Amino acid sequence: MITELRRRAYLSAMQVVSWLPRVELPFAAPSRPELLQAQAAPELEPPALAAPVERQPVAEAAPAYVPPAAEELAVVRAKIEVPRPTVVARQAVAPVVEGESESAEPKPAPVTPPRFALQLLRAGACAVLVELPTGEPLQGRDPAYLLLKDLLRAAGLPDSPQLIGEPVRWPLLVRGQIDQGPGAALEFVQSFVGARLEEQEPCSCLWLVGLPAIRFAGEADADAYNRELQVEGLGAAWALPGLELLMDEPARKRELWQAMRRVRQRWLAAT
Template identity: 75%
Template sequence: MIAELRRRAYLSAMQVASWLPRVDLPFAAPSRPELLEPLQEAVPEVPAADVPVARVSAAPAQGESVSKPAQERPKIEVPRPSVATREAKTVSADAAAEAATPVVKAAVTPPPRFALQLLRAGACAVLVELPTGEPFQSRDPSYLLLKDLLRAADLPDSPQLIGEPVRWPLLVRGNMDQGPSAALEFIQSFVGARLEEQEPCACLWLVGLPAIRFAGDADAEVYNRELQIEGLGAAWALPGLELLMDEPERKAELWQAMRRVRQRWMSQPQ
Protein backbone atom coordinates (compact mmCIF):
# COMPACT_ATOMS: atom_id res chain seq x y z
CA MET A 1 0.00 0.00 0.00
CA ILE A 2 2.89 2.35 0.77
CA ALA A 3 4.41 1.56 -2.65
CA GLU A 4 1.11 2.44 -4.34
CA LEU A 5 0.93 5.81 -2.57
CA ARG A 6 4.52 6.57 -3.52
CA ARG A 7 3.81 5.65 -7.15
CA ARG A 8 0.81 7.99 -7.28
CA ALA A 9 2.92 10.75 -5.77
CA TYR A 10 5.57 10.25 -8.49
CA LEU A 11 2.91 10.34 -11.22
CA SER A 12 1.38 13.54 -9.80
CA ALA A 13 4.83 15.13 -9.69
CA MET A 14 5.33 14.23 -13.37
CA GLN A 15 1.79 15.56 -14.17
CA VAL A 16 0.65 12.16 -15.47
CA ALA A 17 -3.16 12.06 -15.28
CA SER A 18 -3.77 8.50 -16.55
CA TRP A 19 -1.45 5.52 -17.12
CA LEU A 20 -1.52 1.78 -17.74
CA PRO A 21 0.84 -0.66 -16.00
CA ARG A 22 2.81 -3.19 -18.09
CA VAL A 23 2.05 -6.02 -15.68
CA ASP A 24 -0.81 -6.80 -13.41
CA LEU A 25 -0.54 -4.98 -10.15
CA PRO A 26 -1.25 -6.88 -6.97
CA PHE A 27 -4.49 -5.87 -5.24
CA ALA A 28 -5.34 -3.46 -8.08
CA ALA A 29 -8.88 -3.07 -9.46
CA PRO A 30 -9.49 -4.67 -12.88
CA SER A 31 -8.93 -2.32 -15.82
CA ARG A 32 -11.85 -1.12 -17.91
CA PRO A 33 -11.83 -2.65 -21.44
CA GLU A 34 -12.63 0.65 -23.22
CA LEU A 35 -9.40 2.16 -21.93
CA LEU A 36 -7.37 -0.60 -23.65
CA GLU A 37 -8.84 0.02 -27.12
CA PRO A 38 -6.60 1.99 -29.54
CA LEU A 39 -7.63 5.59 -30.18
CA GLN A 40 -9.28 6.36 -33.54
CA GLU A 41 -8.00 9.19 -35.63
CA ALA A 42 -10.46 12.06 -35.81
CA VAL A 43 -11.74 12.85 -39.30
CA PRO A 44 -11.91 16.63 -39.88
CA GLU A 45 -15.38 17.84 -40.67
CA VAL A 46 -15.88 19.86 -43.85
CA PRO A 47 -18.12 22.94 -43.42
CA ALA A 48 -21.33 22.79 -45.35
CA ALA A 49 -20.46 26.01 -47.15
CA ASP A 50 -17.36 24.39 -48.72
CA VAL A 51 -19.16 21.33 -50.15
CA PRO A 52 -19.83 21.93 -53.89
CA VAL A 53 -23.43 21.54 -54.88
CA ALA A 54 -23.97 19.96 -58.26
CA ARG A 55 -26.36 21.88 -60.38
CA VAL A 56 -28.39 19.64 -62.69
CA SER A 57 -30.08 21.49 -65.49
CA ALA A 58 -32.48 19.28 -67.32
CA ALA A 59 -34.32 20.41 -70.39
CA PRO A 60 -38.02 20.60 -69.88
CA ALA A 61 -39.94 17.80 -71.45
CA GLN A 62 -42.15 18.47 -74.44
CA GLY A 63 -45.57 19.74 -73.39
CA GLU A 64 -44.34 20.64 -70.01
CA SER A 65 -44.54 24.27 -69.08
CA VAL A 66 -41.32 26.04 -68.37
CA SER A 67 -42.52 27.90 -65.29
CA LYS A 68 -44.07 26.01 -62.43
CA PRO A 69 -46.55 27.67 -60.16
CA ALA A 70 -45.01 28.77 -56.89
CA GLN A 71 -46.11 26.92 -53.86
CA GLU A 72 -48.43 28.83 -51.56
CA ARG A 73 -46.89 29.92 -48.31
CA PRO A 74 -48.62 28.49 -45.26
CA LYS A 75 -50.76 31.02 -43.41
CA ILE A 76 -49.90 31.59 -39.78
CA GLU A 77 -52.83 32.49 -37.61
CA VAL A 78 -51.89 35.17 -35.08
CA PRO A 79 -54.12 34.92 -32.02
CA ARG A 80 -55.86 38.20 -31.35
CA PRO A 81 -57.20 39.12 -27.92
CA SER A 82 -60.94 39.20 -27.67
CA VAL A 83 -62.92 42.19 -26.41
CA ALA A 84 -63.47 40.54 -23.04
CA THR A 85 -59.73 39.91 -22.67
CA ARG A 86 -58.91 43.54 -23.51
CA GLU A 87 -61.50 44.80 -21.01
CA ALA A 88 -60.14 42.48 -18.33
CA LYS A 89 -56.60 43.76 -18.97
CA THR A 90 -57.83 47.38 -18.81
CA VAL A 91 -59.64 46.76 -15.53
CA SER A 92 -56.60 45.05 -14.03
CA ALA A 93 -54.33 47.89 -15.19
CA ASP A 94 -56.65 50.48 -13.64
CA ALA A 95 -56.79 48.51 -10.39
CA ALA A 96 -53.00 48.28 -10.31
CA ALA A 97 -52.71 52.04 -10.93
CA GLU A 98 -55.16 52.77 -8.12
CA ALA A 99 -53.27 50.46 -5.79
CA ALA A 100 -49.97 52.18 -6.66
CA THR A 101 -51.41 55.68 -6.15
CA PRO A 102 -50.91 56.76 -2.53
CA VAL A 103 -54.09 57.67 -0.70
CA VAL A 104 -53.93 61.27 0.47
CA LYS A 105 -56.21 62.02 3.38
CA ALA A 106 -57.83 65.43 3.54
CA ALA A 107 -56.35 67.62 6.22
CA VAL A 108 -58.71 68.20 9.12
CA THR A 109 -59.01 71.92 9.94
CA PRO A 110 -59.03 72.47 13.71
CA PRO A 111 -61.87 74.64 15.03
CA PRO A 112 -61.02 78.32 15.61
CA ARG A 113 -60.65 79.53 19.17
CA PHE A 114 -61.93 82.93 20.27
CA ALA A 115 -64.17 84.70 22.76
CA LEU A 116 -66.55 87.55 21.88
CA GLN A 117 -68.73 89.87 23.97
CA LEU A 118 -71.73 91.82 22.64
CA LEU A 119 -72.29 95.28 24.17
CA ARG A 120 -74.68 98.16 23.65
CA ALA A 121 -73.45 101.78 23.73
CA GLY A 122 -76.18 104.26 22.80
CA ALA A 123 -77.21 103.85 19.16
CA CYS A 124 -74.37 101.41 18.45
CA ALA A 125 -73.79 97.76 19.25
CA VAL A 126 -70.24 96.60 19.89
CA LEU A 127 -69.04 93.05 19.24
CA VAL A 128 -65.60 93.01 20.80
CA GLU A 129 -62.95 90.33 21.16
CA LEU A 130 -62.08 89.38 24.74
CA PRO A 131 -58.27 89.26 24.75
CA THR A 132 -58.07 86.94 27.77
CA GLY A 133 -61.26 85.01 27.07
CA GLU A 134 -62.79 86.36 30.29
CA PRO A 135 -65.29 89.23 30.72
CA PHE A 136 -63.85 92.74 31.02
CA GLN A 137 -62.93 94.05 34.45
CA SER A 138 -63.26 97.73 35.28
CA ARG A 139 -59.49 98.27 35.49
CA ASP A 140 -58.44 96.15 32.50
CA PRO A 141 -56.23 98.17 30.11
CA SER A 142 -58.16 96.85 27.12
CA TYR A 143 -61.49 97.87 28.68
CA LEU A 144 -60.13 101.35 29.48
CA LEU A 145 -59.07 101.72 25.85
CA LEU A 146 -62.57 100.70 24.71
CA LYS A 147 -64.07 103.38 26.97
CA ASP A 148 -61.72 105.94 25.37
CA LEU A 149 -62.89 104.91 21.90
CA LEU A 150 -66.54 105.26 22.87
CA ARG A 151 -65.97 108.73 24.37
CA ALA A 152 -64.12 109.81 21.23
CA ALA A 153 -67.10 108.64 19.17
CA ASP A 154 -69.53 110.65 21.37
CA LEU A 155 -71.10 107.42 22.70
CA PRO A 156 -71.74 106.39 26.33
CA ASP A 157 -68.51 105.07 27.83
CA SER A 158 -70.30 102.57 30.09
CA PRO A 159 -71.65 100.01 27.61
CA GLN A 160 -74.29 97.50 28.66
CA LEU A 161 -73.69 93.76 28.38
CA ILE A 162 -75.98 91.86 26.01
CA GLY A 163 -75.97 88.23 27.01
CA GLU A 164 -73.02 86.09 28.06
CA PRO A 165 -69.68 85.95 26.23
CA VAL A 166 -69.55 83.54 23.28
CA ARG A 167 -66.59 81.18 23.52
CA TRP A 168 -65.68 79.04 20.53
CA PRO A 169 -65.56 76.09 20.16
CA LEU A 170 -68.82 75.53 21.96
CA LEU A 171 -68.15 71.87 22.78
CA VAL A 172 -64.90 70.31 23.86
CA ARG A 173 -66.01 66.88 22.64
CA GLY A 174 -68.54 65.63 20.17
CA ASN A 175 -69.01 65.19 16.44
CA MET A 176 -70.65 68.56 15.78
CA ASP A 177 -69.01 70.64 13.07
CA GLN A 178 -67.19 73.54 14.76
CA GLY A 179 -65.06 74.72 11.85
CA PRO A 180 -64.83 78.28 10.49
CA SER A 181 -68.05 78.00 8.43
CA ALA A 182 -70.03 76.80 11.45
CA ALA A 183 -68.57 79.59 13.59
CA LEU A 184 -69.54 82.21 10.98
CA GLU A 185 -73.12 80.95 10.78
CA PHE A 186 -73.48 80.77 14.57
CA ILE A 187 -72.04 84.23 15.35
CA GLN A 188 -74.14 85.96 12.70
CA SER A 189 -77.28 84.20 13.94
CA PHE A 190 -76.45 85.03 17.57
CA VAL A 191 -75.78 88.72 16.94
CA GLY A 192 -78.83 89.05 14.68
CA ALA A 193 -81.11 87.52 17.31
CA ARG A 194 -79.74 89.75 20.08
CA LEU A 195 -80.07 92.91 17.99
CA GLU A 196 -83.72 92.13 17.21
CA GLU A 197 -84.39 92.22 20.94
CA GLN A 198 -82.86 95.72 21.21
CA GLU A 199 -83.79 99.10 19.79
CA PRO A 200 -82.75 99.72 16.18
CA CYS A 201 -78.97 99.82 15.87
CA ALA A 202 -77.33 102.59 13.81
CA CYS A 203 -73.98 100.78 13.43
CA LEU A 204 -72.39 97.55 14.63
CA TRP A 205 -68.79 97.86 15.76
CA LEU A 206 -66.66 94.80 15.02
CA VAL A 207 -63.62 95.13 17.29
CA GLY A 208 -60.89 92.56 16.68
CA LEU A 209 -60.14 90.08 13.93
CA PRO A 210 -62.42 87.25 15.26
CA ALA A 211 -65.39 89.66 15.33
CA ILE A 212 -64.64 90.82 11.76
CA ARG A 213 -64.07 87.29 10.48
CA PHE A 214 -67.02 85.50 12.05
CA ALA A 215 -69.60 88.29 12.06
CA GLY A 216 -68.62 90.27 8.96
CA ASP A 217 -67.14 87.40 6.86
CA ALA A 218 -64.09 89.58 6.16
CA ASP A 219 -60.42 89.75 7.08
CA ALA A 220 -57.82 92.17 8.42
CA GLU A 221 -57.78 94.04 5.09
CA VAL A 222 -61.03 95.82 6.04
CA TYR A 223 -59.66 97.46 9.20
CA ASN A 224 -61.20 100.96 9.65
CA ARG A 225 -63.68 100.37 6.80
CA GLU A 226 -67.46 100.20 6.69
CA LEU A 227 -69.22 96.94 5.82
CA GLN A 228 -72.77 96.06 4.86
CA ILE A 229 -73.66 92.66 6.34
CA GLU A 230 -76.81 90.88 5.29
CA GLY A 231 -79.10 90.48 8.28
CA LEU A 232 -76.96 92.74 10.51
CA GLY A 233 -76.94 96.02 8.57
CA ALA A 234 -74.14 98.59 8.60
CA ALA A 235 -70.93 97.68 10.44
CA TRP A 236 -67.53 99.21 11.12
CA ALA A 237 -64.37 97.08 11.38
CA LEU A 238 -61.78 98.07 13.99
CA PRO A 239 -58.44 96.51 14.99
CA GLY A 240 -58.39 94.53 18.24
CA LEU A 241 -57.80 96.31 21.53
CA GLU A 242 -54.60 94.37 22.22
CA LEU A 243 -53.31 95.22 18.73
CA LEU A 244 -54.01 98.94 19.27
CA MET A 245 -52.06 98.87 22.53
CA ASP A 246 -49.14 96.95 20.97
CA GLU A 247 -49.05 99.19 17.86
CA PRO A 248 -50.12 102.71 18.91
CA GLU A 249 -49.41 104.05 15.40
CA ARG A 250 -52.65 102.41 14.25
CA LYS A 251 -54.68 104.87 16.33
CA ALA A 252 -54.11 107.76 13.92
CA GLU A 253 -55.79 105.92 11.05
CA LEU A 254 -58.55 104.83 13.44
CA TRP A 255 -59.35 108.43 14.47
CA GLN A 256 -59.53 109.52 10.83
CA ALA A 257 -61.92 106.69 9.98
CA MET A 258 -64.06 107.52 13.02
CA ARG A 259 -64.69 111.05 11.74
CA ARG A 260 -66.29 109.63 8.60
CA VAL A 261 -68.28 106.85 10.27
CA ARG A 262 -69.60 108.75 13.31
CA GLN A 263 -72.22 110.50 11.17
CA ARG A 264 -74.20 107.25 11.21
CA TRP A 265 -75.01 107.47 14.94
CA MET A 266 -74.66 111.17 15.66
CA SER A 267 -78.20 111.80 14.35
CA GLN A 268 -79.62 108.98 16.49
CA PRO A 269 -80.86 109.62 20.07
CA GLN A 270 -78.49 108.31 22.69
Protein backbone atom coordinates in the same frame (compact mmCIF):
# COMPACT_ATOMS: atom_id res chain seq x y z
CA MET B 1 -21.08 26.79 -23.91
CA ILE B 2 -18.74 29.71 -24.36
CA THR B 3 -17.06 31.00 -27.45
CA GLU B 4 -13.37 30.71 -28.21
CA LEU B 5 -12.79 34.42 -27.63
CA ARG B 6 -14.31 34.37 -24.16
CA ARG B 7 -12.52 31.10 -23.29
CA ARG B 8 -9.17 32.70 -24.11
CA ALA B 9 -10.05 35.72 -22.04
CA TYR B 10 -10.75 33.53 -19.01
CA LEU B 11 -7.44 31.64 -19.47
CA SER B 12 -5.54 34.91 -19.80
CA ALA B 13 -7.09 36.15 -16.55
CA MET B 14 -5.89 32.92 -14.84
CA GLN B 15 -2.39 33.36 -16.39
CA VAL B 16 -2.62 30.07 -18.30
CA VAL B 17 -0.22 30.27 -21.26
CA SER B 18 -0.88 26.86 -22.84
CA TRP B 19 -3.41 24.19 -22.16
CA LEU B 20 -4.59 20.88 -23.56
CA PRO B 21 -8.28 19.86 -23.41
CA ARG B 22 -9.19 16.33 -22.32
CA VAL B 23 -12.15 16.13 -24.69
CA GLU B 24 -13.05 17.83 -27.89
CA LEU B 25 -14.37 21.29 -27.16
CA PRO B 26 -17.30 22.71 -29.07
CA PHE B 27 -16.63 25.87 -31.05
CA ALA B 28 -12.85 25.37 -30.52
CA ALA B 29 -10.31 26.14 -33.22
CA PRO B 30 -8.57 23.15 -34.90
CA SER B 31 -5.62 21.74 -32.93
CA ARG B 32 -2.09 22.01 -34.27
CA PRO B 33 -0.13 18.72 -34.29
CA GLU B 34 3.19 20.32 -33.30
CA LEU B 35 1.67 21.61 -30.05
CA LEU B 36 0.39 18.12 -29.23
CA GLN B 37 3.82 16.54 -29.89
CA ALA B 38 5.61 19.14 -27.80
CA GLN B 39 3.49 18.57 -24.73
CA ALA B 40 2.81 14.83 -25.00
CA ALA B 41 4.60 12.67 -22.43
CA PRO B 42 7.15 10.06 -23.73
CA GLU B 43 5.58 6.71 -24.33
CA LEU B 44 6.82 3.71 -22.32
CA GLU B 45 7.24 0.29 -23.82
CA PRO B 46 4.67 -2.10 -22.45
CA PRO B 47 5.89 -5.20 -20.60
CA ALA B 48 6.67 -8.18 -22.77
CA LEU B 49 4.08 -10.42 -21.17
CA ALA B 50 1.38 -7.80 -21.07
CA ALA B 51 -1.37 -7.77 -23.60
CA PRO B 52 -1.32 -4.90 -25.95
CA VAL B 53 -3.47 -2.07 -24.75
CA GLU B 54 -5.79 -0.57 -27.24
CA ARG B 55 -5.21 3.14 -27.22
CA GLN B 56 -8.10 5.54 -27.54
CA PRO B 57 -7.76 8.20 -30.15
CA VAL B 58 -6.64 11.47 -28.65
CA ALA B 59 -8.64 14.52 -29.51
CA GLU B 60 -6.89 17.12 -31.46
CA ALA B 61 -5.14 19.58 -29.23
CA ALA B 62 -6.18 23.18 -29.26
CA PRO B 63 -3.90 25.60 -31.05
CA ALA B 64 -1.35 27.52 -29.11
CA TYR B 65 -2.85 30.35 -27.13
CA VAL B 66 -2.60 33.68 -28.81
CA PRO B 67 -3.36 36.58 -26.47
CA PRO B 68 -6.33 38.55 -27.74
CA ALA B 69 -5.94 42.13 -28.72
CA ALA B 70 -6.57 44.78 -26.11
CA GLU B 71 -9.75 45.90 -27.87
CA GLU B 72 -11.17 42.37 -27.89
CA LEU B 73 -10.30 41.83 -24.22
CA ALA B 74 -12.00 45.08 -23.26
CA VAL B 75 -15.17 44.01 -25.05
CA VAL B 76 -15.16 40.64 -23.27
CA ARG B 77 -14.60 42.18 -19.85
CA ALA B 78 -17.37 44.63 -20.47
CA LYS B 79 -19.71 41.77 -21.31
CA ILE B 80 -18.91 39.65 -18.25
CA GLU B 81 -18.87 42.50 -15.75
CA VAL B 82 -21.26 41.85 -12.89
CA PRO B 83 -24.04 44.49 -12.87
CA ARG B 84 -24.14 46.67 -9.79
CA PRO B 85 -27.40 47.81 -8.18
CA THR B 86 -28.43 51.32 -9.10
CA VAL B 87 -29.69 54.01 -6.76
CA VAL B 88 -33.22 53.50 -7.96
CA ALA B 89 -33.07 49.78 -7.21
CA ARG B 90 -31.88 50.43 -3.66
CA GLN B 91 -34.69 52.82 -2.87
CA ALA B 92 -37.29 51.42 -0.55
CA VAL B 93 -40.66 50.85 -2.11
CA ALA B 94 -43.55 52.21 -0.10
CA PRO B 95 -45.78 49.37 1.08
CA VAL B 96 -49.21 49.26 -0.44
CA VAL B 97 -51.94 48.63 2.07
CA GLU B 98 -54.13 45.74 1.06
CA GLY B 99 -57.48 46.89 -0.23
CA GLU B 100 -56.26 50.38 -1.18
CA SER B 101 -55.76 51.46 -4.75
CA GLU B 102 -52.71 53.42 -5.81
CA SER B 103 -54.97 55.87 -7.60
CA ALA B 104 -57.17 56.42 -4.54
CA GLU B 105 -57.73 60.09 -3.76
CA PRO B 106 -56.07 61.35 -0.54
CA LYS B 107 -58.43 62.00 2.33
CA PRO B 108 -58.85 65.71 3.16
CA ALA B 109 -57.16 66.83 6.35
CA PRO B 110 -59.53 67.59 9.23
CA VAL B 111 -60.35 71.28 9.62
CA THR B 112 -59.02 72.81 12.83
CA PRO B 113 -61.78 74.70 14.67
CA PRO B 114 -61.06 78.42 15.18
CA ARG B 115 -60.64 79.61 18.74
CA PHE B 116 -61.97 82.98 19.91
CA ALA B 117 -64.14 84.69 22.51
CA LEU B 118 -66.51 87.59 21.73
CA GLN B 119 -68.66 89.84 23.90
CA LEU B 120 -71.67 91.82 22.66
CA LEU B 121 -72.20 95.26 24.27
CA ARG B 122 -74.59 98.18 23.84
CA ALA B 123 -73.34 101.77 23.93
CA GLY B 124 -76.04 104.30 23.04
CA ALA B 125 -77.07 104.00 19.40
CA CYS B 126 -74.33 101.46 18.64
CA ALA B 127 -73.80 97.78 19.40
CA VAL B 128 -70.23 96.62 19.97
CA LEU B 129 -69.04 93.08 19.27
CA VAL B 130 -65.56 93.03 20.81
CA GLU B 131 -62.90 90.33 20.95
CA LEU B 132 -61.98 89.36 24.50
CA PRO B 133 -58.15 89.32 24.54
CA THR B 134 -57.92 86.90 27.50
CA GLY B 135 -61.14 84.99 26.80
CA GLU B 136 -62.67 86.40 30.00
CA PRO B 137 -65.18 89.29 30.33
CA LEU B 138 -63.65 92.76 30.39
CA GLN B 139 -62.99 94.13 33.88
CA GLY B 140 -63.06 97.75 35.00
CA ARG B 141 -59.26 98.11 35.36
CA ASP B 142 -58.18 96.04 32.36
CA PRO B 143 -56.04 98.06 29.91
CA ALA B 144 -58.15 96.72 27.04
CA TYR B 145 -61.37 97.89 28.71
CA LEU B 146 -59.90 101.32 29.45
CA LEU B 147 -58.95 101.65 25.78
CA LEU B 148 -62.47 100.68 24.72
CA LYS B 149 -63.90 103.37 27.00
CA ASP B 150 -61.60 105.94 25.36
CA LEU B 151 -62.80 104.87 21.91
CA LEU B 152 -66.45 105.24 22.95
CA ARG B 153 -65.88 108.69 24.42
CA ALA B 154 -64.07 109.84 21.28
CA ALA B 155 -67.00 108.55 19.21
CA GLY B 156 -69.50 110.53 21.30
CA LEU B 157 -71.04 107.39 22.86
CA PRO B 158 -71.54 106.39 26.51
CA ASP B 159 -68.28 105.02 27.93
CA SER B 160 -70.03 102.49 30.19
CA PRO B 161 -71.45 99.93 27.73
CA GLN B 162 -74.04 97.39 28.84
CA LEU B 163 -73.50 93.65 28.44
CA ILE B 164 -75.85 91.81 26.09
CA GLY B 165 -75.93 88.11 26.85
CA GLU B 166 -73.04 85.87 27.75
CA PRO B 167 -69.70 85.81 25.90
CA VAL B 168 -69.52 83.65 22.79
CA ARG B 169 -66.66 81.17 23.08
CA TRP B 170 -65.63 78.96 20.19
CA PRO B 171 -65.40 76.04 19.78
CA LEU B 172 -68.59 75.23 21.61
CA LEU B 173 -68.18 72.90 24.56
CA VAL B 174 -70.87 70.41 23.57
CA ARG B 175 -70.92 66.63 23.38
CA GLY B 176 -71.41 64.61 20.24
CA GLN B 177 -70.29 65.08 16.68
CA ILE B 178 -70.95 68.69 15.69
CA ASP B 179 -69.30 70.85 13.05
CA GLN B 180 -66.84 73.25 14.70
CA GLY B 181 -65.23 74.63 11.53
CA PRO B 182 -65.08 78.26 10.32
CA GLY B 183 -68.34 77.97 8.39
CA ALA B 184 -70.24 76.79 11.44
CA ALA B 185 -68.64 79.54 13.55
CA LEU B 186 -69.73 82.22 11.04
CA GLU B 187 -73.31 80.96 11.01
CA PHE B 188 -73.47 80.74 14.80
CA VAL B 189 -72.04 84.22 15.51
CA GLN B 190 -74.26 85.95 12.96
CA SER B 191 -77.34 84.14 14.29
CA PHE B 192 -76.42 85.04 17.88
CA VAL B 193 -75.79 88.73 17.17
CA GLY B 194 -78.89 89.03 14.99
CA ALA B 195 -81.11 87.48 17.66
CA ARG B 196 -79.72 89.72 20.42
CA LEU B 197 -80.08 92.87 18.31
CA GLU B 198 -83.72 92.06 17.61
CA GLU B 199 -84.32 92.15 21.36
CA GLN B 200 -82.82 95.66 21.60
CA GLU B 201 -83.78 99.01 20.18
CA PRO B 202 -82.60 99.49 16.58
CA CYS B 203 -78.91 100.41 16.46
CA SER B 204 -77.32 102.76 13.96
CA CYS B 205 -74.05 100.82 13.61
CA LEU B 206 -72.49 97.58 14.79
CA TRP B 207 -68.84 97.89 15.82
CA LEU B 208 -66.75 94.84 15.00
CA VAL B 209 -63.67 95.11 17.22
CA GLY B 210 -60.95 92.53 16.49
CA LEU B 211 -60.29 90.11 13.67
CA PRO B 212 -62.56 87.29 14.99
CA ALA B 213 -65.50 89.70 15.18
CA ILE B 214 -64.80 90.96 11.64
CA ARG B 215 -64.33 87.46 10.23
CA PHE B 216 -67.23 85.61 11.87
CA ALA B 217 -69.80 88.42 11.99
CA GLY B 218 -68.85 90.66 9.06
CA GLU B 219 -67.53 87.97 6.66
CA ALA B 220 -64.42 90.09 6.05
CA ASP B 221 -60.72 89.99 6.91
CA ALA B 222 -57.94 92.25 8.17
CA ASP B 223 -58.14 94.28 4.95
CA ALA B 224 -61.43 95.70 6.23
CA TYR B 225 -59.85 97.52 9.21
CA ASN B 226 -61.32 101.06 9.63
CA ARG B 227 -63.85 100.47 6.83
CA GLU B 228 -67.63 100.39 6.79
CA LEU B 229 -69.33 97.11 5.91
CA GLN B 230 -72.88 96.16 4.99
CA VAL B 231 -73.62 92.76 6.52
CA GLU B 232 -76.72 90.91 5.43
CA GLY B 233 -79.04 90.43 8.40
CA LEU B 234 -77.00 92.73 10.66
CA GLY B 235 -77.05 96.01 8.75
CA ALA B 236 -74.30 98.65 8.79
CA ALA B 237 -71.06 97.71 10.55
CA TRP B 238 -67.67 99.29 11.21
CA ALA B 239 -64.51 97.15 11.39
CA LEU B 240 -61.84 98.09 13.96
CA PRO B 241 -58.49 96.49 14.90
CA GLY B 242 -58.47 94.48 18.12
CA LEU B 243 -57.83 96.18 21.44
CA GLU B 244 -54.58 94.28 22.03
CA LEU B 245 -53.38 95.14 18.51
CA LEU B 246 -54.04 98.84 19.13
CA MET B 247 -52.05 98.65 22.38
CA ASP B 248 -49.17 96.78 20.76
CA GLU B 249 -49.07 99.05 17.69
CA PRO B 250 -50.05 102.59 18.78
CA ALA B 251 -49.41 103.89 15.25
CA ARG B 252 -52.73 102.31 14.19
CA LYS B 253 -54.65 104.69 16.41
CA ARG B 254 -54.07 107.65 14.09
CA GLU B 255 -55.73 105.90 11.16
CA LEU B 256 -58.53 104.81 13.48
CA TRP B 257 -59.25 108.40 14.61
CA GLN B 258 -59.34 109.59 11.00
CA ALA B 259 -61.82 106.86 10.05
CA MET B 260 -63.95 107.60 13.12
CA ARG B 261 -64.49 111.21 11.99
CA ARG B 262 -66.17 109.96 8.84
CA VAL B 263 -68.20 107.16 10.44
CA ARG B 264 -69.36 108.85 13.65
CA GLN B 265 -71.93 110.95 11.80
CA ARG B 266 -73.93 107.75 11.30
CA TRP B 267 -74.79 107.38 15.01
CA LEU B 268 -74.56 111.02 16.04
CA ALA B 269 -77.40 111.83 13.67
CA ALA B 270 -79.55 109.19 15.38
CA THR B 271 -79.17 110.69 18.86
